Amino acid sequence: MNRSYDVLIIGAGLAGVYTALAIDPKYTVCLIAKESVSHSNSMLAQGGIAAELSDDPIRLDSHFHDTLKAGSNLNNPEAVHFLVKNAQDAIASLVSLGIQFDKDEHQRYLLTQEGGHSYRRILHSGGDASGYHATKGLTQQINLHPNIELLEETIALDLLLDASKRVIGASVLIRDADYEPIMAKVTILATGGIGSVYGATTNDLSATGDGIGMAFRAGANIEDMEFVQFHPTALYDESQTERRRFLISEALRGEGAYLINIEKQRFMSKYHPRLEMAPRDIVSQAIYREMYDTWTDHVYLDTRHLDPSYLETRFPTIFNHLQSKHIHMGKDLIPVAPCEHFICGGVAVDLNGETSVKNLYAVGETAHTGVHGANRLASNSLLECVVFGQAAANRINQTLEHIPIPHPVVLAELPNYHYNYKPLRKKIGDYMDEYAGIVRTKEGLSLTRTMLEGLRDSLYKAPNLTRYYYEALNLVETAWLITDHALTREDSVGCHFRIN
Numbered sequence: 001m002n003r004s005y006d007v008l009i010i011g012a013g014l015a016g017v018y019t020a021l022a023i024d025p026k027y028t029v030c031l032i033a034k035e036s037v038s039h040s041n042s043m044l045a046q047g048g049i050a051a052e053l054s055d056d057p058i059r060l061d062s063h064f065h066d067t068l069k070a071g072s073n074l075n076n077p078e079a080v081h082f083l084v085k086n087a088q089d090a091i092a093s094l095v096s097l098g099i100q101f102d103k104d105e106h107q108r109y110l111l112t113q114e115g116g117h118s119y120r121r122i123l124h125s126g127g128d129a130s131g132y133h134a135t136k137g138l139t140q141q142i143n144l145h146p147n148i149e150l151l152e153e154t155i156a157l158d159l160l161l162d163a164s165k166r167v168i169g170a171s172v173l174i175r176d177a178d179y180e181p182i183m184a185k186v187t188i189l190a191t192g193g194i195g196s197v198y199g200a201t202t203n204d205l206s207a208t209g210d211g212i213g214m215a216f217r218a219g220a221n222i223e224d225m226e227f228v229q230f231h232p233t234a235l236y237d238e239s240q241t242e243r244r245r246f247l248i249s250e251a252l253r254g255e256g257a258y259l260i261n262i263e264k265q266r267f268m269s270k271y272h273p274r275l276e277m278a279p280r281d282i283v284s285q286a287i288y289r290e291m292y293d294t295w296t297d298h299v300y301l302d303t304r305h306l307d308p309s310y311l312e313t314r315f316p317t318i319f320n321h322l323q324s325k326h327i328h329m330g331k332d333l334i335p336v337a338p339c340e341h342f343i344c345g346g347v348a349v350d351l352n353g354e355t356s357v358k359n360l361y362a363v364g365e366t367a368h369t370g371v372h373g374a375n376r377l378a379s380n381s382l383l384e385c386v387v388f389g390q391a392a393a394n395r396i397n398q399t400l401e402h403i404p405i406p407h408p409v410v411l412a413e414l415p416n417y418h419y420n421y422k423p424l425r426k427k428i429g430d431y432m433d434e435y436a437g438i439v440r441t442k443e444g445l446s447l448t449r450t451m452l453e454g455l456r457d458s459l460y461k462a463p464n465l466t467r468y469y470y471e472a473l474n475l476v477e478t479a480w481l482i483t484d485h486a487l488t489r490e491d492s493v494g495c496h497f498r499i500n
């Protein structure tokens with residue numbers, strides 16, 4: 001089948017869906033998701049979306065400075081300024097698309113606070129189901145846009161390039177059966193995070209770094225991959241064998257929960273004046289240290305001083321999940337430990353979402369806009385999806401008519417055979433957890449990088465036309481980029497902590 005569109009968007013989380021809706025309806029858009037649209041990190045987002053709605057210049061300025069401070073000033077200040085400046089418009093746009101944020105009885109937005117923020121500036125939806133409501137709401141809007149075709153169960157395998165190294169679409173595998181090219185004047189990567197590179201993650205397990213892998217193979221610049229954010233408070237359950245960990249939102253600490261170690265001692269005052277409201281890198285590293293000192297693999301979140309009925313209303317998703325595990329918020333201690341959560345680096349883009357490769361854009365978590373620096377400020381990610389998604393759409397709307405329609409290509413034939421890539425995925429996760437986690441050493445990183453180079457060579461030599469092969473390849477390439485960049489940065493900064 002000859003599929004040709006003006007715009008191909010790979011990924012249907014918040015960034016991909018929002019960008020699709022912002023493309024001028026006179027252009028055709030193909031939006032693909034490798035599973036159903038209900039599988040994305042956007043759907044899992046709990047805390048909310050950061051936006052300074054006050055016009056007070058001090059407060060506006062503080063969102064800018066809080067972001068730089070959390071990122072250890074390794075952020076691109078221009079990108080941070082762009083993010084903060086466009087936050088009010090982003091919220092207005094989401095509201096105009098039907099997204100409802102929680103309000104009080106006087107119809108004022110209910111705002112919460114998370115680590116690293118100087119003010120309460122985080123809007124939320126459905127209590128702790130912000131990402132679900134925002135993404136589901138936008139996805140329903142697609143039906144009203146006949147120019148957008150949504151293809152679920154469709155995985156992009158590789159970007160297609162012409163002789164001048166311009167991107168002209170992607171090869172895809174539809175429902176594990178149809179191997180086809182999708183041609184497009186411009187292609188946007190919106191493939192989200194990298195959680196499955198690690199053995200334990202808060203991410204949807206479909207987050208295998210595909211956009212970063214594809215962009216890397218196409219020659220795009222990839223930046224800041226050493227800055228992997230570990231969320232301090234994923235639910236710890238000794239009996240759990242599943243790799244995905246349930247997140248206990250930072251907003252819970254914003255509402256007064258605090259951390260205690262296994263000896264029931266509060267400890268954050270040893271590490272940061274903002275205590276539990278310190279930026280995530282600091283809190284995760286503090287928990288790591290406490291676990292080391294007490295020779296355990298978790299600490300506790302204490303909510304016993306908070307009203308259980310308030311907690312149930314404010315955090316219904318978390319409350320019900322914990323109850324299913326026989327943990328009662330407001331009564332029991334909640335065991336937590338850090339695990340992989342977010343990649344601050346990614347495919348390098350400018351303020352318009354353009355990568356270093358012609359006709360290739362990237363938005364959302366897979367892109368590196370420079371907003372997050374060495375550590376992301378909580379709840380800036382959903383905002384980044386919308387602000388930079390809009391910027392990329394604006395740029396495409398202005399330039400698309402000058403881009404020629406690419407000629408259809410015939411895909412090279414590939415072998416297809418049954419092979420179990422699970423042990424390989426486990427090996428990558430085990431090495432990355434041990435050697436590229438919260439605390440890193442030169443020896444551990446080198447050992448892992450060498451191991452990954454061996455895996456990469458063997459995968460290159462044995463191509464296989466399956467989703468699992470391409471995911472394995474992208475995991476290897478993403479993990480390699482993390483270790484390679486982590487070896488290059490010898491100092492400790494933000495969420496990259498080197499002891500030698």
Ligand SMILES: Cc1cc2nc3c(=O)[nH]c(=O)nc-3n(C[C@H](O)[C@H](O)[C@H](O)COP(=O)(O)OP(=O)(O)OC[C@H]3O[C@@H](n4cnc5c(N)ncnc54)[C@H](O)[C@@H]3O)c2cc1C
Nearest residue numbers: 011012013015034041042047048156192364365379381382
């Ligand atoms: C548990 C959790 C809680 C969070 N809470 C918050 C929060 O409160 N506030 C905040 O700002 N951020 C939060 N984050 C981070 C935030 O949710 C993500 O960074 C953001 O949603 C990423 O959006 P995205 O659109 O870039 O990617 P995603 O939402 O992950 O979407 C990726 C899409 O790409 C598709 N895809 C991937 N590879 C391919 C491929 N090869 N071919 C086709 N499709 C592909 C997937 O199927 C999916 O549709 C949270 C993250 C997690 C995991």
